[in-house]
Each structure stands twice: as C-alpha cells, then as structure tokens.
Amino acid sequence: MTALELPTTLDAALGRPGELRAGGTDLTERRRLDLSRGTVIDLRDVPGLDAITWREGQLHLGALVTLAAVAAHPDVRARYPAVAATAAAVATPQIRARATVGGNLLQHVRCWYYRRPGADCLKSGGSGCPARSGDHLFHACFDLGPCVAPHPSSLATALLAYEVRVEVAGDREHTLASLYGDGSDARRHHMLPPGALLTGVLLGPPLAGEQAAYVRATSRARAEWPLVEVVVRLAVAAGRIDTARVTVGGVANLPLRLAAVEALLVGKPAHEATLAAAAAVAAEGAKPLTHTAYKLDLLRGAVLDALERALAHTPTAATPAKTPEPSPDKPATAEPT
Amino acid sequence: MSPPISRRGILRGTLGGGTVLVGESCAPKIVGERAEAPSLPAVGDAGPASHALEFTVNGAARSITVDPERTALELVRRDLGLTGCKEACGHGACGACSVLLDDVPVAACLLPAVALHRRKLVTVEGLAPAGELHPVQRAFMAEDALQCGFCTPGFVVAASAFYTRWRAEHGDAEPDRDTVAAALAGNLCRCAAYDGIIRAVQKASSGAYEKPPGPEPAPPRYDARDKVTGAAKYTVDVQLPGQLEGKILRSPHAHARVRKVDWSKALALPGVFGAVDLLHGGTTLRFVGQEIAAIAAIDARTAEAALAAIELDLEVLPPLVGMDAARAPGAAPVYPTRNTRKSAPNASEGPLLPLGWDGNVRGPFQLFSTAKLKARRAVARLREAPAEGVLVEGTYKTQVQCHTALEPHACVARWTDDDAVTVHLSTQGVHAVAEDIAERWGLRRDRVRVLAPYVGGGFGAKVTLQLECVAAVELARITARPVRVVLERREELTTGGLRPAQEIELAVATDRDGYLQGVTARAFADAGCSVGSTSTVLMRLMYAKAPKDIADWDVVNHAPPGKPFRGPGGPPVFWALEQAVDIAAERLELDPILLRKRFDPNPARNHLYDWALSLKTWRERQPAQSDRGRFRRGMGLAVGGWFYFVQPSARVQIDAGPDGIVASTACQDIGNGTRTVIAATVAAVLGLAPADIKVEIGDSSLVPGPTSGGSRTTASLVPAATMAAEQLRDELLERAEQLVGARGVAVPGGVRHPRGVVTWQQLLAGSPPLRFVGTRKRDKGGYFLPPMADIAPGRYVAGSLQIIEVEVDTRLGKIRVLRSHTGIAAGHIVAPALARSQALGGVIQGIGYALYEERRLDPNTGALLTGGLEDYRIPGIGDIGELDVHFVEDGYERVNGRSVGLAELVTLAPAAAIGNAVAHATGFRPRELPLRPDRVLQGLRG
Numbered sequence A: 001m002t003a004l005e006l007p008t009t010l011d012a013a014l015g016r017p018g019e020l021r022a023g024g025t026d027l028t029e030r031r032r033l034d035l036s037r038g039t040v041i042d043l044r045d046v047p048g049l050d051a052i053t054w055r056e057g058q059l060h061l062g063a064l065v066t067l068a069a070v071a072a073h074p075d076v077r078a079r080y081p082a083v084a085a086t087a088a089a090v091a092t093p094q095i096r097a098r099a100t101v102g103g104n105l106l107q108h109v110r111c112w113y114y115r116r117p118g119a120d121c122l123k124s125g126g127s128g129c130p131a132r133s134g135d136h137l138f139h140a141c142f143d144l145g146p147c148v149a150p151h152p153s154s155l156a157t158a159l160l161a162y163e164v165r166v167e168v169a170g171d172r173e174h175t176l177a178s179l180y181g182d183g184s185d186a187r188r189h190h191m192l193p194p195g196a197l198l199t200g201v202l203l204g205p206p207l208a209g210e211q212a213a214y215v216r217a218t219s220r221a222r223a224e225w226p227l228v229e230v231v232v233r234l235a236v237a238a239g240r241i242d243t244a245r246v247t248v249g250g251v252a253n254l255p256l257r258l259a260a261v262e263a264l265l266v267g268k269p270a271h272e273a274t275l276a277a278a279a280a281v282a283a284e285g286a287k288p289l290t291h292t293a294y295k296l297d298l299l300r301g302a303v304l305d306a307l308e309r310a311l312a313h314t315p316t317a318a319t320p321a322k323t324p325e326p327s328p329d330k331p332a333t334a335e336p337t
Numbered sequence B: 001m002s003p004p005i006s007r008r009g010i011l012r013g014t015l016g017g018g019t020v021l022v023g024e025s026c027a028p029k030i031v032g033e034r035a036e037a038p039s040l041p042a043v044g045d046a047g048p049a050s051h052a053l054e055f056t057v058n059g060a061a062r063s064i065t066v067d068p069e070r071t072a073l074e075l076v077r078r079d080l081g082l083t084g085c086k087e088a089c090g091h092g093a094c095g096a097c098s099v100l101l102d103d104v105p106v107a108a109c110l111l112p113a114v115a116l117h118r119r120k121l122v123t124v125e126g127l128a129p130a131g132e133l134h135p136v137q138r139a140f141m142a143e144d145a146l147q148c149g150f151c152t153p154g155f156v157v158a159a160s161a162f163y164t165r166w167r168a169e170h171g172d173a174e175p176d177r178d179t180v181a182a183a184l185a186g187n188l189c190r191c192a193a194y195d196g197i198i199r200a201v202q203k204a205s206s207g208a209y210e211k212p213p214g215p216e217p218a219p220p221r222y223d224a225r226d227k228v229t230g231a232a233k234y235t236v237d238v239q240l241p242g243q244l245e246g247k248i249l250r251s252p253h254a255h256a257r258v259r260k261v262d263w264s265k266a267l268a269l270p271g272v273f274g275a276v277d278l279l280h281g282g283t284t285l286r287f288v289g290q291e292i293a294a295i296a297a298i299d300a301r302t303a304e305a306a307l308a309a310i311e312l313d314l315e316v317l318p319p320l321v322g323m324d325a326a327r328a329p330g331a332a333p334v335y336p337t338r339n340t341r342k343s344a345p346n347a348s349e350g351p352l353l354p355l356g357w358d359g360n361v362r363g364p365f366q367l368f369s370t371a372k373l374k375a376r377r378a379v380a381r382l383r384e385a386p387a388e389g390v391l392v393e394g395t396y397k398t399q400v401q402c403h404t405a406l407e408p409h410a411c412v413a414r415w416t417d418d419d420a421v422t423v424h425l426s427t428q429g430v431h432a433v434a435e436d437i438a439e440r441w442g443l444r445r446d447r448v449r450v451l452a453p454y455v456g457g458g459f460g461a462k463v464t465l466q467l468e469c470v471a472a473v474e475l476a477r478i479t480a481r482p483v484r485v486v487l488e489r490r491e492e493l494t495t496g497g498l499r500p501a502q503e504i505e506l507a508v509a510t511d512r513d514g515y516l517q518g519v520t521a522r523a524f525a526d527a528g529c530s531v532g533s534t535s536t537v538l539m540r541l542m543y544a545k546a547p548k549d550i551a552d553w554d555v556v557n558h559a560p561p562g563k564p565f566r567g568p569g570g571p572p573v574f575w576a577l578e579q580a581v582d583i584a585a586e587r588l589e590l591d592p593i594l595l596r597k598r599f600d601p602n603p604a605r606n607h608l609y610d611w612a613l614s615l616k617t618w619r620e621r622q623p624a625q626s627d628r629g630r631f632r633r634g635m636g637l638a639v640g641g642w643f644y645f646v647q648p649s650a651r652v653q654i655d656a657g658p659d660g661i662v663a664s665t666a667c668q669d670i671g672n673g674t675r676t677v678i679a680a681t682v683a684a685v686l687g688l689a690p691a692d693i694k695v696e697i698g699d700s701s702l703v704p705g706p707t708s709g710g711s712r713t714t715a716s717l718v719p720a721a722t723m724a725a726e727q728l729r730d731e732l733l734e735r736a737e738q739l740v741g742a743r744g745v746a747v748p749g750g751v752r753h754p755r756g757v758v759t760w761q762q763l764l765a766g767s768p769p770l771r772f773v774g775t776r777k778r779d780k781g782g783y784f785l786p787p788m789a790d791i792a793p794g795r796y797v798a799g800s801l802q803i804i805e806v807e808v809d810t811r812l813g814k815i816r817v818l819r820s821h822t823g824i825a826a827g828h829i830v831a832p833a834l835a836r837s838q839a840l841g842g843v844i845q846g847i848g849y850a851l852y853e854e855r856r857l858d859p860n861t862g863a864l865l866t867g868g869l870e871d872y873r874i875p876g877i878g879d880i881g882e883l884d885v886h887f888v889e890d891g892y893e894r895v896n897g898r899s900v901g902l903a904e905l906v907t908l909a910p911a912a913a914i915g916n917a918v919a920h921a922t923g924f925r926p927r928e929l930p931l932r933p934d935r936v937l938q939g940l941r942g
Ligand SMILES: Cc1cc2nc3c(=O)[nH]c(=O)nc-3n(C[C@H](O)[C@H](O)[C@H](O)COP(=O)(O)OP(=O)(O)OC[C@H]3O[C@@H](n4cnc5c(N)ncnc54)[C@H](O)[C@@H]3O)c2cc1C
Pocket: A019, A020, A021, A022, A023, A024, A025, A026, A027, A028, A063, A064, A089, A090, A091, A092, A095, A098, A099, A100, A101, A102, A103, A104, A105, A106, A107, A108, A152, A153, A154, A155, A196, A197, A198, A199, A223, A224, A225, A226, B091, B092, B093, B870
C-alpha cells in the first residue's frame, strides 16, 4: 500500500520519507515499473516555485517551471537562447507541458536495462551493469563510472554552460558539479540527500552579445532521445572569440563541459578554421565502450555543427518552435533587467 | 510434459467447480483453477481512494475520490467512462492519451490524477458541443486523416490546441507542414495517416473547416465521424458489468525447463478469481516473455500482484540468442527432438512444409526455384570470367521489425451459457477466429460470437487465434465472469508479432548487355523460436523469365516467435534484390528503369516504368554523387511485386426493406476502410450515395467475410457486394415493372420507366424484407493455385514502383526522406482517398523499417530492450517528407472486381529505394538495416 502526501508549504514538503513528485512524467513510469515505492510527496500545492524571475541580472528558474514555459519565455529566448532551445527540443509538446525544471534535472536514467520490470542493475540495487556487458549502443562513450547510462537531462547539459547555483531546501546550495558528483557512485541519480527539495536554479548573467546553439543528433526528426547533444555559447568581439562554453550530453553518465574545445576557441579569430580545429578535439579523453565508438565521430560532428550555428547566430536547434507553447501552469512572471 | 500443479492438484473434470479442463482430443489441454471464495480486497493494492478531487470535465463540474497511484488516464477511461482517450504506450511516447489540461495537451498516462484538482479537463468527447464537430474533427474527416482511428482522438485533441493557438496568432494564414509536425510531434500513428493529418491541420488552422451553413458533408471514409469523435468503441474500450482483468505471467528466462508452477498463494489473495495454465503441456520455455499462466482479478494491479505471488520452479538453461549463437558449432539444439520440432510456432501464413533440420537450421525451402542449375551456372561463369557480364554479389541484412499496432492485442470474453461464448476481440478475422474458437473449445459455431466493430490496426499480427484470447476465454470460463486481457506495450513488442530478421546472400548475373542470366539467393531468417519464414519465393514474382536458385532457411534460437507482417518476407527480399539490380545498372551504366525493362516482362510494372520515365523529377535527376558538401541528396528507385489473394468463401448480404438497405458481412475494419468499400460498391450499383447504405461488419454472426490479411479484403468483398447489390437491383426492377406495368431501366437512385422515375426507396417502402447474398466468383482464367485453407492466390500480380529522394547529413549520419513518389498497379481503386492513405501508410512503414525501427534483445539473456515506443521507434509525423501516389488502374480486366489489393505491395520497395538513394547521394552502398546514424557514418568513412 502506498500513500500520497500533498503538502501545502515548502516546509511541510521537506524531509519527508518518500519520493517527491513535480510533473510526474518521469516518476509515474517508474511507479508502474516498481522502481519507485513508498510514499509520494506531490508538490502540486506548494506555492512559489513556478516563476521565472530576474534577480540582480541573473535569471532564476523556479523548480516547478515547466519546460514549455522555459522554451516560450521571451527573456529566456532573448538572453539565454541556449536554454530556450534546449528546453524546446526535449521530449514532446505533451511532456514539456508538464515536465519541470527540477524534475528534468533530477530525473532517473533512461537506460533500457533499468526501465523495465524486474530491472537488475546497479541503479536498481543490483550488483553489476548489464549494459556494459550487453547492448549499450546508445550508452556512454566517456566511460566515467560503473553505470554507463548517459545522463538523461538535456537541461543539465544546457545549464552546465552557465555559472549555475542550484538552490536546495534541506541541503546546501549546489553547483551542477556538486549536484551530480563525479559519476563514481553508480547507485545515485544525483547527490541530493533524501528529503531535500530543489527550489530553483539561478543562471549567471548572459554574456554581452552572446551567440548560442543547441544541436541534438538523432535518427528521427523529433521526439527522440539524443544520441549526442551539444550546447555552445560564444561571445565574439572584434572578430575574436572572447568566451566559449561547450557542453555535451548523451556521452557520459554526467553532462560534460569540453574544456579542450573551449581552450582552442578562446582568443582565436571567429572563423571556420578555428571552429574545425576546436571541434576536432571534442572527443579528447573519451573512452568508448565496445559499441559506442561511433559517438566520437558524432560528437565531433555535433560540436562543429553547434559552433557553426552559434557563429552564424542561429540560436535555436534544428527544429525551432515557431509558435511558443503555453504552459498549463500559471504564467511565468518576469521582471526586465 | 506434466501440466502445472496447483495446490489442489490437477483435478480433471469439474469437481466442485474448482478445476476445469477443457479440450477435445485434438485441442491442447487447458488447465485452470478458480479461487475458492474470491473475496474483494478491502483496500486496493494502490491504497485507499482517499484523495478528493474537484475539476471540470468537458464543461461539467465533477468531484471524485481517487487512490494515490491513479493516473488521469485511468480516471478518464475507467471512472469517467470517456474511452476516446486511448492508451497505446503508457509512457508518454505516443500521445494517444492526449487530453487538454487547462487547454494545453498533456499525456494522461503520465499525469497523476490528483493533478486534475481545480483544473479544467477536456477530452475528445468534449471538443465540440454534443452532436457537433470541432473544425479539426471536420478537417480530419474531409481530408481522410485517419485509418484505423485508434490514434485519432489523441491527434485531434493535440491539433485542436494548435488550431486555437495558431488562429489567435495568425488568423487565416496556413501553417507550413513543419510547423504542424512540430506541434504534433508527441503523437504517433502506426497506420501512418500522417500526410492526411498534416493537410487536415493545415487547412483547419487556416479556417477552411469552420461550421458549414448546411448539413455536414459526407466524408470519404464511411466511419470517420465515429473515429474523430471518440465514439468508436475498440476492444480495449469494452467494459462489461462484473468484468475482471486478466494478466499473463511470462517467462523471465530465454531458456528454462518448468518444474512446477504453483499459483496457490496467488489464488488466495483477495480480489483474485482464477488462474489458467498457458503452457498447454509444454515444459520448455524458449524465450523471455513466453506465456506461462494467466490470472484474473478484480483489477489490473491486483492481477499483477497475484502474478508476482505465483511460485515458479524453473531449471534455468543456457540460452542461444540470435542466429550466430544458434549456428555456432556445437550449439545445443533449441528443438532437440522430432516432437519438439513439431511444436515450433509457425511464423508464416500458410501450413508448414516438412523440411530437414541441421541443428538449429531448418531448410532449405526451395520449391520456387526455376532452372536452378542454369542460375547457378550463370553465377559461377561470371565468377570465373567477370568480363563476360556483370555479377553483383553481396549479403544483405535486415533487423526484426515489430508490428506495433497502436491498439494492442485485446480480448474481452464472456460465457453467456455453458456452451456459448461472446468474445470481443481486436482481430483481423472475426469469422476465421470464431471458427477457431469453436473448434478449440468444442463448441457449435453458432454458439461462438466474435465482435470487433473497430480494430486499432493489425498489420498481420491479429489474423489468428492468439494467446490473449485463449487466456481471456479460459479465465472467463473458470471464473464465470467476463474477463478482459489487454497486452501492455512491452508485451506487445515481445509477443505481439514481428517480422523476422534476415541475412540474404544474393547473386545477380547479367550478360554484357544487361540481360538477366540468373539469380541465386540463400536467405536465413531469425524468427526466434518459430519457423516457416519463406521469403525468396517473392523473387519468383520478379523478373519472371530469369533462372533462379532460391532457398530459405530458418535459424531457430531463444527469442520471441515471428508472425506474418504486412508483406511477409517482402521488405528484406526487395531490400536485397532491388539494390543488387541498382548496382548492376551502375556497372552497366544504364538507367535503372531501362535495365529493369530488360529484365521484366510484367505488364503492370511496365506501365509503371513508363510512368516513372515520364516524371520530370526522374528525368532531371542529378548524376550520382553530385553533392560534395555536408548534405548530399540522392534519388533511388525500386520496384515490387505482390500476390493477390481472394477468399472464395467471402459473402456480402444485403437486407432491404422499408427501413432501407443494409449490407453486412463478418469482416472487420482494421483501418483499410471495409465499411467504405462495401457502401461505395453497393451504392455505385444503385446510383445512391454511400451514406444511404447501412453497413454492418465486425460480427462473426454475419455471413462469412474475409480475413483482413494477404491484401484480400477489397478483392474479396467488392465482387460479392456487387453481386448482392445487382440482385437487389434486378429484383426491384421487376417490382417496378409490376408496379407501373412497364419495363424500366435502372438509373441512379431508382428505375426510369415510360412515365417517370420510381426511386429505390419508393419501391422498398411497400416491399416485404428482401435478402440477397453475394459471393466471390472466380476470376476469368481461374487462380494461380487452387484455393487452400479458403485462400486462393490470384493469377495477376500487383506491381509497385517507388522513387525516394533523400538527403544525407554526412556529419551527423542522419538520412532525411525529402520526397517519395509511389506508383501502384493494383487494378481498379474503389475508394481513392482511402487507397491513397493506405498506400502512403505502407510507404511510411517502409521508411520506418529502413531508417528507425529495430527490435533489440539483450545478447546475454534474450530479454527485450526496446520495450516501449521510446526505444522501439516507429516513424513520427516529421519523418515522412512529401509524398505522392500514382495509380495505374487498367490491366486487371480478368479479375472479378478488377481490384487486386495494395496493402502489402506498398511496403515492399521503400527500403530498397532508400538504399539506392543513399548510394546515389554518397557512394556508400548500405547492406544492413536500419540505416542508423552510426551505420551511415561508418559507411561514409569507408
Ligand atoms: C517520450 C519522452 C522523451 C523524453 N526526452 C527527453 C529528452 O530528450 N531530454 C530530457 O532531458 N528529458 C527527456 N524526457 C524526460 C523528461 O524531460 C522528464 O521526464 C521530465 O523532465 C521530468 O520532470 P517532472 O517534473 O515530470 O519530474 P517528476 O517525474 O515529477 O520527477 C522526476 C524526479 O525528480 C525528483 N524531483 C522533481 N522535482 C524535484 C524537486 N523540486 N526537488 C527534488 N526532487 C525533485 C522526483 O522526486 C523524481 O525523482 C523525455 C520523456 C519522455 C516521456
């Protein structure tokens, strides 16, 4: 028998034994599969977590803001184009209308050995990773830890390209790095202690004249988990690249920042040759599994693609959302900078 | 071969009403047990219904109390009875469950019911005021944006939100295709009615389908209105009073011996009513997911908990997963004895021929070779003297493709008497399955009634009596309650049906002038633990004069069995053959169409060649590998040929009288448009509108109708319906003569006589009930083979020609289909809008096969990995490109009805056309499907 709690304040939601629920798009499936048991603490009635606001020149995304709201928000689109484009490319319109920032960042892995009845893997409490010795076609090519499922959060990949403060009630403030750890603890999906509640993320200020792009490599046109995804932010001044942030997902059990690529960009002239040279080192340090070597090629290609798009100032992914989708939740508020 | 042991032992007979054993001597033994005193659980497994919700649904305020685990989908379908909202995946990937939450589409399957509190919920039933239509519904009807209709409510709901948003922002402007695709990216349609859907949404959004001043126009599809409004009831929607939910216990291992199945603890649980064995005396489990037993309980969660309480004593044995493991030297035989071999499931549509076995390899099946030695010699000669002609050799591989109908296999069975059962079944053959049920349970045929008013797709997976039906019927018998068994998507992707993977070693030999000298092919099929996949026979349909040495083998292993899938054997064989022909054309430096004209005496396809040669897009196609940049475009062509089948027993009955004209047959609509075809045919004879004819199908108590498989529905029904309608017409002509005293002639709507026109309605008004039964007469010249098991292969093969244009992204390895042009020679087209939609659906399924779809098993354990629609990827609305269809209708004058069926034909050639297009674009000649980005990148790197 299971129970459901519907706390009406943040405090009442904290420290409860059980699993929090925001949009429920991840948790509902795991309940069906028996991967989540016990009490559900639903955040439906907890107020104040669903706003997009400016705080001293930084953008704050409440934990319960939906991905649809992120993608549609004019300020996000104008000042944080990489975040808007990423949110717009996740999953399907129906899912984005419910999926939240907090839920997306803290969702559990999508590994096909994990999400099935009777899962027996490291994340479900077993003793080994069946993907490593089995079929890992869509898994990591940077083998960072015992679990080889790629980190699922597209939003995390985008946020990693910013200085981000992750606000948590019931725990200290986190960076993305401390939120996810180093991937060595295969049993964990993130490092928040039980009972803690992510209340929002604060994104560092956008760069002046920032150009960004999001690219996801897939088979089908839409609504497919990425084989590789790349977020690029560039600031170019007087024909030179001042700042560069390149982050990638789908390749490791964590979202990764590609410092080697960034290093080859910063201070260099903003032209094709620079981008090509930088993209060429995108897979540096990769350790592919038997069946994921192809992702190295794909990664180099996707990084180059994203760099080119950013430079060409195409802020959105291959499939721009032409009409923004409204969110079923209360309209997000925003104050101008 | 010991049956499962229950707590009370196996009691044969009906002692104490406890254990029941049914079956004739020929029928498999079925053992089951009823819970002694089934008690209702005080509180469901999911906890007490403790959460009070207030919300509005379709405008009306509701308050309802739910349990903690309830999803909005369960609440809408079960508590509110709004069954237009469908479940097709259960994990957010298909959109069949779309509802509007405060006007925004969301997936009800992932929406906790408590999220509805104080919100506004709208389902498909509430999009328009009662009796009216939403403009999007009107557009779906008019543009024929649907086939089976199972996905339609979800699409309509999602599209209605887009419509509102778009019109608010853009007024009457028409959105482009990609904008519509982006808005509907969360909805999947397995019938692939996408092209019509895009058109419908574009037009509705530009204001073209606002409420008409007069009555609603009749749609091209007879039953479209029921499908767009959610009124159409599918098997999964049936809810009978007292109905129990049945769930199936499946093997967790790919290979195991069953020592004991003990369900006593399960039966003792509250809310559990009965259990039945599904091993039928078998003791070896041969794939993960194999059915072991089934349990009926008060609801699904209770049944699942009961399954977990069944004690399985298994001896786990090492599995062989895949062909390589099964063929490896020393591999243990999956079927070690002659008897076990006989128990291997049949993956084919026909009876199994006795063939030899060598370990796990069964075959060769080579009945259809012709001038075998000549073919071999032609190939051997060119191997030695390559300059004397062109020899194209290679091995082509294809993957397992799952049928993936959006309505899963589903059955609700209810015994109405000791010897009478009514079975609601998602089936492609109400008539045939009723016969099977009668035989299996030893019932009189008229005591079995199979009902399937609407079927959410089949594609070959629902042709025969399947285990979900066996389980439901048996559980219903044991529990004396109606029992519903519906497969979940994971089960569906395991045992719902699949097209075997293949490896085809092919050689095509031509002389120096490009005349075909011989074809040799050895095809190895991985249909898991099943046998009988014969594919090379299809090469006999092609390039008829050439010598052919063609043979098939099955390689059995511990994986789920295959089932006939739309064009069984076809897509793999054409993938190989039509690429080989393309390579030959390349080497001969000949236009691939002209080369095929040299090979091909088939008159139907020759019409298509001429059509294709006349296409500007073909004439002006750029030379191979013209693009050198990142994105490279190419155009490929492939052709196909398919049998046409007739069911000689097919009947159509017409009842006419003062109340109108009713045409009926025990056939079903699986999206192909059976009602439309019958109504159109009868109406055409009488010069009436199709809507004037009432059509009844989906009920086995009607006159025998065809099974919807082998593309035979239209070809079987049209002549029978015509015949019955003509009999009615002739009878009414005579009546008119008696009435007016002069011989008249039939004209549209009635009979013209010297003094005016008397309408059919007038003639029927005073008439006693009339009944005519039309049959399906033989074609002129008879059939290719005499009818076997009530199916006759026709003499005249259907032909298709497929041109596909692709763009290859050489950086990200992605292939995008830009345009496809499909030419079809399948005789007379009865309902053009529907035929077009069905044809495009087949092409798009072919695109899915070529680029995305792939069932994957864990190589170590044989467990299914692609268990949902996120991982098993059918094409989405953004993957189709632009499509057109061209019908060549003449050439089948000797066929009764002049129609030969196109459902399967259209899905044969797309993969090969894409392969040829990729080679044309990039020089990379693919051999293995699907063409995933990793394969493309690897291929391009050489
Ligand atoms: C078809 C499909 C495709 C998808 N594709 C993508 C994709 O490409 N990229 C991608 O990133 N995602 C993808 N997703 C996943 C989707 O984005 C997530 O399911 C969603 O973001 C989860 O958000 P939620 O609010 O529904 O989370 P929930 O299901 O409510 O929760 C998820 C987890 O986060 C925890 N949690 C939620 N909120 C908080 C909080 N405030 N504090 C602490 N813990 C919290 C919950 O306890 C739970 O463990 C896809 C999903 C589907 C169904």
